[in-house]
Amino acid sequence: MDLQMKNKLAVVTGSTSGIGKGIAEVLLKEGANVIVNGRSKERVDSVVKELSSFGEVYGIAADLSLQHESERFVEEVHKHGAVDILVNNMGMFEVKPFDQVTDEEWMTYFQTNVISAVRLTRNFLPSMLERNSGRVLNIASEAGVKPLSQMIPYSVSKGAMISLSRGLAETTKGTNVTVNSVLPGPTWTEGVAGFMKGAAAEENKDLEQFTKDYFKDNEPTSLIQRFATVEEVANTVAYLASPLSSAINGSAQRVEGGIIRSV
Numbered sequence: 001m002d003l004q005m006k007n008k009l010a011v012v013t014g015s016t017s018g019i020g021k022g023i024a025e026v027l028l029k030e031g032a033n034v035i036v037n038g039r040s041k042e043r044v045d046s047v048v049k050e051l052s053s054f055g056e057v058y059g060i061a062a063d064l065s066l067q068h069e070s071e072r073f074v075e076e077v078h079k080h081g082a083v084d085i086l087v088n089n090m091g092m093f094e095v096k097p098f099d100q101v102t103d104e105e106w107m108t109y110f111q112t113n114v115i116s117a118v119r120l121t122r123n124f125l126p127s128m129l130e131r132n133s134g135r136v137l138n139i140a141s142e143a144g145v146k147p148l149s150q151m152i153p154y155s156v157s158k159g160a161m162i163s164l165s166r167g168l169a170e171t172t173k174g175t176n177v178t179v180n181s182v183l184p185g186p187t188w189t190e191g192v193a194g195f196m197k198g199a200a201a202e203e204n205k206d207l208e209q210f211t212k213d214y215f216k217d218n219e220p221t222s223l224i225q226r227f228a229t230v231e232e233v234a235n236t237v238a239y240l241a242s243p244l245s246s247a248i249n250g251s252a253q254r255v256e257g258g259i260i261r262s263v
């Protein structure tokens, strides 16, 4: 299927690893020009080099949890033209009991997982509306509707992303611009792989058995009983970023293998 995104300009935040990098790769393969981002310039340069065989890719290093860095990022993006596709992907998480999370840490969650997306959308959405064309995708999480007791600030921030997306979609009424959130479930990224390998080794289990047990014990409602791949999440995002998905607006698209037990 041709996703019809040749020469569209896409910005994918937090795309030097994991899901963001996977999204950047699929969009490039579909013909979009992609701006990748991460905090470290070295890492951004290395990913630009790695992905350049797939298409026109540019890199802008910036810590988008910080206002001044975000402003500089926006200025640099404008040099490449008008943004057609904005994917607010970057995010942080930590496993920590609720009573140990400080006010400062709560604020960091909001700056990183929510306000970064608010700022970029505030900058790029108006021009999409003027041009009557554009896509905003906010990467939330299954945790946004099924909060995790050991990751409450993360879950709250992802709930906020879902609400933000729906609210913004309301502002696109009658246009060809759409705003949707995407809710991945457990996804096999380098970070997750490192964590699972360490945890399996600690229990003297092989990774395959450990992963099976993990889903049986911790994610019994998962229908796929495995991690999603980065490609599975990225392909979903690419479809929502395409003109082909023009009737999908204001939705919270699950890619969580059925973990959320509701229709």
Ligand code: NAD
Binding pocket: 013, 014, 015, 016, 017, 018, 019, 020, 037, 038, 039, 040, 062, 063, 064, 065, 066, 089, 090, 091, 092, 093, 112, 139, 140, 141, 142, 183, 184, 185, 186, 187, 188, 189, 190, 191, 192
């Ligand atoms: P990851 O840690 O592998 O990658 C995160 C990326 O964000 C990296 O490129 C990192 O450099 C970048 N980043 C982090 N903070 C940044 C900042 N302040 N400024 C700029 N870049 C920053 O993460 P991932 O697992 O691929 O997750 C991507 C998104 O998907 C996140 O929003 C995450 O919450 C969400 N998600 C992931 C999973 C999962 O199982 N992996 C599940 C549900 C939702």
